[in-house]
Amino acid sequence: MPQADRRISNSREDILDAAQRVAVREGPAHVTLDAVARDCGLSKGGVLYNFPSKDALISGMLERLIGTIRLIIEQHREARKGQPNPTLRAVVAASKFTDEFDPNVQMAILAAAAQNPELLEPLRAEFAEQYANIQQEAKDPDLAMVLWAATHGLMFQTLLGIAPFPAERQNELIDRLLAHIEKSAR
């Protein structure tokens, strides 16, 4: 990503921004090519020039989403370098910041994935990598997996809006998770 590339066309980023805005503002179902085009001040043709299909657009959204999450995780992991279970702890800690990512955006991706499961491939890859790292670092791999899964359980519950407790309680639980991990490392 040299500067040249970015200047020539930051339309892609603009379009992805617009797609997110549309998802947040109008709901996951309204992330259509027309709506996105309208929002970013481009024509539909212009959008389709940058993303040759709607699936490509959704893919772009997911990849960018994973990218930013990855960054957060990486920061947390850096801070825990040398300590036990750095990846697991980073992932769990990062999950506290998930609220910043609007559920509607994630739901838009999920809805698209219902029609074309391959769209989730980047997510699968990310999970596979996390899995490998966590397993390798863990003294008790099974326990590590349980705690990793718990994080996802909490995330999905809030994503779908079916969590039976408020956000603060969820944060408590995440802290409890982290405590568990530290205890298990000893």
Added chain:
Amino acid sequence: MPQADRRISNSREDILDAAQRVAVREGPAHVTLDAVARDCGLSKGGVLYNFPSKDALISGMLERLIGTIRLIIEQHREARKGQPNPTLRAVVAASKFTDEFDPNVQMAILAAAAQNPELLEPLRAEFAEQYANIQQEAKDPDLAMVLWAATHGLMFQTLLGIAPFPAERQNELIDRLLAHIEKSAR
């Protein structure tokens, strides 16, 4: 639900059966009123007579799904009556049988919920009840929640096809979960 009621019209059940078949056979995106009607040998009008809207149909699917899962959980809970954490252990144990419910069916509901989150209300209610029971029964409520969440994490991973391990490993993990619960009860 006296017998009379059921005999007068089992169309609703027939339609729900068809909707499931369509979801499994053609994928979540193809669960349309036309497709369901075709599959159950009714006309679209007939389907809409029984379910006044597509949302109503999806709602029907979800409610029936929850009903059957509830049954399984109830059986497990009955078998654990008097022991500690009966609900939590029942829910976790029942999650082993989730594979029997085709992901496509669940994805169809999820996709519809992206357009109308209220559709998930029955699920929210079910979760709230599980939550209340589990919390009340647990000696360590936080830990119980972590394990409950872990179950959901595993379920969602396989539902979305992004689990980084095979089904056997997942079952191992569930057993590990159960072991954890028993240990924590002492």
Added chain:
DNA sequence: AAAACTATACCGACCAGACGGTAAACTATA
């Protein structure tokens, strides 16, 4: 008991709108 009436369950043609995608023409830039 025959006729008139009503309710239930269903049919199937049709519609309006949304949506993804295409193609040709235009524009600016290097």
Added chain:
DNA sequence: TATAGTTTACCGTCTGGTCGGTATAGTTTT
């Protein structure tokens, strides 16, 4: 002037939903 980027106009399809109509069974009226 060639190429990248974008616009405009249009198309075809899919889909949820409406609506008038029908057949059958049951109920009331005469």
